[in-house]
Amino acid sequence: MVSVTIKDLTKQYGTCVAVKDLNLEIKDGEFFVFLGPSGCGKSTTLLCIAGLVKPDKGEVWLGNELVTSPERDIYMTPQKREVAMVFQDYALYPHMTVFKNVAFPLEVRGEDKGEIMERVKATAELLGISQLLDRKPGQLSGGQRQRVALARAMVRKPKVFLLDEPLANLDAKLRVKTRIELKKLQQKLGVTTIYVTHDQVEAMTMADRIMVQKDGVTEQIGTPDELYNHPSNLFVAGFIGSPEMNFIDCTLIEEGNRLWLDAKEFKIPVPAKIVPELKSYIGEDLTMGIRPEDLYERESVKGITQKNALRMTADIIEPVGPYLLLHLSKGRCPLVARVKETTARIGQEVDIEMDLSKIHMFDKKTTEAII
Amino acid sequence: MRSPKPRRVILYILLVFSVFLFLLPLWACITTSFKTVKDLIYTTPVEPPLSPTVAPLITAFNIMVRPLLNSFTFTVAAMILSCLLGSINGYILTKIKFRGSNIVFLFFTIGIFIPYQAVLVPLVLTMSKLGLYNQIGGLILAHTAYGIPITTLLFRNFYGLIPDSVIMAAKTDGAGTWTIYRRIVLPLSLLPFVVAAVFQFTSIWNDFLFGVVLARGSEVQPASVALANLKGTTEFQWNVQMAGTLWYALPVLVIYLILAKYLIRGYMAGAVKG
Amino acid sequence: MFTKDRLITSLFLLLSLVLVGHFVYFCIGWNVFVSLSDWKGLAPSYNIVGFDQYLRLFHDPVFLTSLKNNLILILLFVPGTLFLGLFLAILLDLKVRGEGVFRGIYLLPFALSFVVTATLWAWMYNLKIGVINTLLGKTGLEFLKSGWITDPNIALYCVVLALIWQFAGYTMLIFLAGIRSIPESQIRAAEVDGASGFNLYRRVVIPQLKAPALSAFVVLMVFALKAFDFIFVLTDGGPGYRTYVLALMMFRWTFSKNEFAYGAAIATILFLLALVIVVPYLYLSFRREKE
Ligand SMILES: Nc1ncnc2c1ncn2[C@@H]1O[C@H](COP(=O)(O)OP(=O)(O)O)[C@@H](O)[C@H]1O
Ligand SMILES: [Mg+2]
Numbered sequence: 001m002v003s004v005t006i007k008d009l010t011k012q013y014g015t016c017v018a019v020k021d022l023n024l025e026i027k028d029g030e031f032f033v034f035l036g037p038s039g040c041g042k043s044t045t046l047l048c049i050a051g052l053v054k055p056d057k058g059e060v061w062l063g064n065e066l067v068t069s070p071e072r073d074i075y076m077t078p079q080k081r082e083v084a085m086v087f088q089d090y091a092l093y094p095h096m097t098v099f100k101n102v103a104f105p106l107e108v109r110g111e112d113k114g115e116i117m118e119r120v121k122a123t124a125e126l127l128g129i130s131q132l133l134d135r136k137p138g139q140l141s142g143g144q145r146q147r148v149a150l151a152r153a154m155v156r157k158p159k160v161f162l163l164d165e166p167l168a169n170l171d172a173k174l175r176v177k178t179r180i181e182l183k184k185l186q187q188k189l190g191v192t193t194i195y196v197t198h199d200q201v202e203a204m205t206m207a208d209r210i211m212v213q214k215d216g217v218t219e220q221i222g223t224p225d226e227l228y229n230h231p232s233n234l235f236v237a238g239f240i241g242s243p244e245m246n247f248i249d250c251t252l253i254e255e256g257n258r259l260w261l262d263a264k265e266f267k268i269p270v271p272a273k274i275v276p277e278l279k280s281y282i283g284e285d286l287t288m289g290i291r292p293e294d295l296y297e298r299e300s301v302k303g304i305t306q307k308n309a310l311r312m313t314a315d316i317i318e319p320v321g322p323y324l325l326l327h328l329s330k331g332r333c334p335l336v337a338r339v340k341e342t343t344a345r346i347g348q349e350v351d352i353e354m355d356l357s358k359i360h361m362f363d364k365k366t367t368e369a370i371i
Numbered sequence: 372m373r374s375p376k377p378r379r380v381i382l383y384i385l386l387v388f389s390v391f392l393f394l395l396p397l398w399a400c401i402t403t404s405f406k407t408v409k410d411l412i413y414t415t416p417v418e419p420p421l422s423p424t425v426a427p428l429i430t431a432f433n434i435m436v437r438p439l440l441n442s443f444t445f446t447v448a449a450m451i452l453s454c455l456l457g458s459i460n461g462y463i464l465t466k467i468k469f470r471g472s473n474i475v476f477l478f479f480t481i482g483i484f485i486p487y488q489a490v491l492v493p494l495v496l497t498m499s500k501l502g503l504y505n506q507i508g509g510l511i512l513a514h515t516a517y518g519i520p521i522t523t524l525l526f527r528n529f530y531g532l533i534p535d536s537v538i539m540a541a542k543t544d545g546a547g548t549w550t551i552y553r554r555i556v557l558p559l560s561l562l563p564f565v566v567a568a569v570f571q572f573t574s575i576w577n578d579f580l581f582g583v584v585l586a587r588g589s590e591v592q593p594a595s596v597a598l599a600n601l602k603g604t605t606e607f608q609w610n611v612q613m614a615g616t617l618w619y620a621l622p623v624l625v626i627y628l629i630l631a632k633y634l635i636r637g638y639m640a641g642a643v644k645g
Numbered sequence: 646m647f648t649k650d651r652l653i654t655s656l657f658l659l660l661s662l663v664l665v666g667h668f669v670y671f672c673i674g675w676n677v678f679v680s681l682s683d684w685k686g687l688a689p690s691y692n693i694v695g696f697d698q699y700l701r702l703f704h705d706p707v708f709l710t711s712l713k714n715n716l717i718l719i720l721l722f723v724p725g726t727l728f729l730g731l732f733l734a735i736l737l738d739l740k741v742r743g744e745g746v747f748r749g750i751y752l753l754p755f756a757l758s759f760v761v762t763a764t765l766w767a768w769m770y771n772l773k774i775g776v777i778n779t780l781l782g783k784t785g786l787e788f789l790k791s792g793w794i795t796d797p798n799i800a801l802y803c804v805v806l807a808l809i810w811q812f813a814g815y816t817m818l819i820f821l822a823g824i825r826s827i828p829e830s831q832i833r834a835a836e837v838d839g840a841s842g843f844n845l846y847r848r849v850v851i852p853q854l855k856a857p858a859l860s861a862f863v864v865l866m867v868f869a870l871k872a873f874d875f876i877f878v879l880t881d882g883g884p885g886y887r888t889y890v891l892a893l894m895m896f897r898w899t900f901s902k903n904e905f906a907y908g909a910a911i912a913t914i915l916f917l918l919a920l921v922i923v924v925p926y927l928y929l930s931f932r933r934e935k936e
Binding site (some may be wrong): 383386389392393395397415456463477489490491515549552577583584624627631634638 | 648653654755810874908
């Protein structure tokens with residue numbers, strides 16, 4: 001088990017920049033997630049770590065060993081890296097039985113028969129696929145195949161696990177179940193794990209830390225908590241959390257000795273706590289963000305100190321399990337609020353309170369977070 | 372019972388008439404092979420023999436047996452060699468990324484289309500230099516070399532269907548280039564091997580040009596050349612000629628009856644008759 | 646980082662490259678070289694005389710006849726085979742019972758050796774007791790009897806006819822695959838729009854067969870240029886030079902008359918003509934693959 005360090009990694013396909021100047025340090029034993037929309041370079045990064053793709057520039061370290069560096073002409077083949085990878089399509093060998101599939105990494109390393117038998121059995125036991133060992137991949141369900149792929153990766157006790165969207169091809173229910181099992185398994189084995197997904201819920205529930213990528217560029221690295229509560233830019237703020245954070249375009253103005261966020265349809269007073277950070281932006285265009293759960297219906301508000309009421313029209317009321325989503329609008333400004341219950345009726349007006357201590361502010365031009 | 376529409380009747384009449392046209396030469400060949408000289412004169416070629424005889428078949432067999440064995444030897448050898456090399460090339464061209472792989476592919480592809488006349492003189496010179504003129508070895512070498520382009524194309528098309536992730540998985544599992552070929556790619560190649568083998572067998576077996584320039588009139592002459600000679604020497608013994616034709620065509624006919632499906636896949640893959 | 650594993654694989658590729666490199670590319674170059682020499686007779690001579698052989702060619706009536714015959718072959722055999730193949734493909738597309746059997750029979754001649762088919766057609770066209778003349782006699786069509794391949798006026802057409810018979814199954818196969826790759830829903834939509842029968846094929850199906858038609862076209866063109874075995878065995882160029890073609894002339898002059906330089910020049914011309922057809926086609930298909 002080792003740490004993984006990446007410095008200035010860049011990979012281009014023709015004119016398409018798949019990964020650009022990536023810097024990253026993954027700690028020993030960490031469960032690390034690459035998160036981002038499809039095509040943002042997650043898989044490419046993973047393949048660079050595995051040695052399956054040669055980057056144009058940059059370094060990859062496994063522990064203290066430099067394994068990739070085009071500048072210094074260093075490239076260790078994937079065969080020698082002792083990393084294991086699980087692919088989105090599982091990449092099982094279709095002509096081999098499950099036993100042979102799992103045994104393959106041991107066989108090509110020349111382990112002896114008895115040892116192979118023992119370890120394949122133990123791994124199969126761990127993943128609950130013992131009864132499938134004689135079958136061919138074609139005779140397995142999606143979930144079973146996924147387990148065989150995991151078993152093949154785990155059987156040789158690699159230094160690092162690389163998982164490329166391993167749950168993407170499972171149905172929703174199985175995905176949730178496997179998510180939890182996978183997390184448990186990783187904690188038990190303690191192997192450094194890099195997990196690629198485009199599903200932010202998966203990332204938030206499993207990761208120790210997450211890197212959010214977009215168009216080959218790192219947007220933010222942090223714990224799930226940091227990403228949720230302190231997104232460093234508009235993209236991360238919008239990508240993480242469901243339903244999505246509300247964004248309101250506004251201008252910062254000074255009126256009567258106070259700072260206001262002027263959103264045309266309404267004006268919101270800037271809470272005293274963040275005035276110092278915002279002061280230099282007077283007269284500029286900003287984007288305010290507020291999560292749906294930080295909006296309340298006036299009746300239900302208790303114990304919120306800094307608040308601001310807006311009168312809005314309820315367009316749609318959408319029940320989602322324990323919550324209701326209120327789709328609201330005022331003029332051309334839409335908002336979504338997540339509430340436990342509501343007195344609002346469709347087409348009628350309702351008073352909404354905003355928890356001003358929870359607002360996020362972004363510079364509209366650079367999209368970077370201000371607070 | 373519904374009576375069939377007149378249009379469908381015309382359709383089937385056309386189809387069956389076409390069958391008659393397409394099979395007529397073959398049918399005439401088969402009937403003639405079983406005829407005595409007398410029957411040859413007293414029956415039309417489409418009628419079955421009045422007194423069937425296998426004498427023409429035996430005569431023709433005695434003439435053709437040695438060339439048939441020659442053909443069989445070099446056809447099987449060159450078929451195996453060209454399939455193996457084509458398979459490895461196909462693997463390298465689809466699963467190993469290297470600069471210039473497109474050029475290499477083009478290099479092979481052009482070989483499919485060249486008219487062999489353009490290499491005949493140097494081919495003969497090469498074979499005499501190597502001491503392979505009028506030798507089975509020369510025929511094996513020529514058919515292997517000129518078979519590589521098409522087998523490479525066939526295998527490349529098939530290997531394009533094996534997901535790259537399977538190869539990547541094998542790499543991270545610790546398998547090297549050759550091990551991956553042997554343990555993963557080769558076991559998945561049964562279908563392309565059958566297609567390429569059937570295609571190569573029929574092409575090499577059917578060849579006349581290389582046979583006539585590399586082994587004409589020699590001990591090792593192929594069946595195609597022997598049959599052409601037979602035609603020249605037995606001008607009026609049509610029954611023997613047709614019997615010889617039947618012997619020579621027999622392996623291909625058998626393959627066609629059993630494995631037409633695979634041969635068709637070969638034709639579809641852009642394979643060209645030379 | 647050339648591992649042993651990698652080395653084995655590379656050696657195999659190298660072997661193929663050497664074989665194809667020598668037997669295709671080097672030999673083509675060598676042939677051009679020979680064509681520029683004055684090599685005549687059994688002992689090789691590499692005395693370079695430039696384009697003499699080529700100049701000689703264009704005053705040689707046999708060469709001009711052969712060239713003309715190749716041209717006729719291209720003009721009759723190529724479209725004939727394409728049309729007959731398309732016709733058969735459409736017939737078989739009309740939900741025919743036993744389609745597989747019909748397809749198998751039409752394609753059968755294509756699988757056979759040219760030596761076989763040439764021998765078969767020699768029997769078909771035989772003057773005295775051949776299949777065609779006997780059948781004509783028996784069906785009271787005596788007046789249609791003919792010398793066929795021995796008749797100077799129609800010998801070449803007889804060759805073309807037999808070749809169409811051999812290749813029609815192949816074009817049928819290519820067209821049928823093309824027709825089958827048109828989505829069913831499109832055909833249904835066209836039917837709803839009122840197209841049916843002949844119109845359906847003319848307006849919806851046939852316009853979409855450009856790609857298969859092109860690849861079949863190239864295969865047939867190249868064949869029509871280099872046709873040799875079939876003609877060699879069936880007519881050997883006769884009667885006179887009526888069915889002589891370039892490949893046959895090249896063979897005769899090289900290997901019977903030992904005019905190696907002259908034969909090499911004919912071969913070079915054949916090669917260049919083939920390039921004219923193949924290069925644009927390869928360029929197109931490579932570009933398509935890249936997209
Ligand atoms: N082998 C390749 N050739 C060309 N472009 C590629 C290749 N692999 C990936 N790309 C491009 O690089 C970008 C990043 O791809 P990828 O890393 O697979 O994204 P993700 O895994 O995040 O969906 C995409 O725009 C993709 O089109
Ligand atoms: Mg991906």
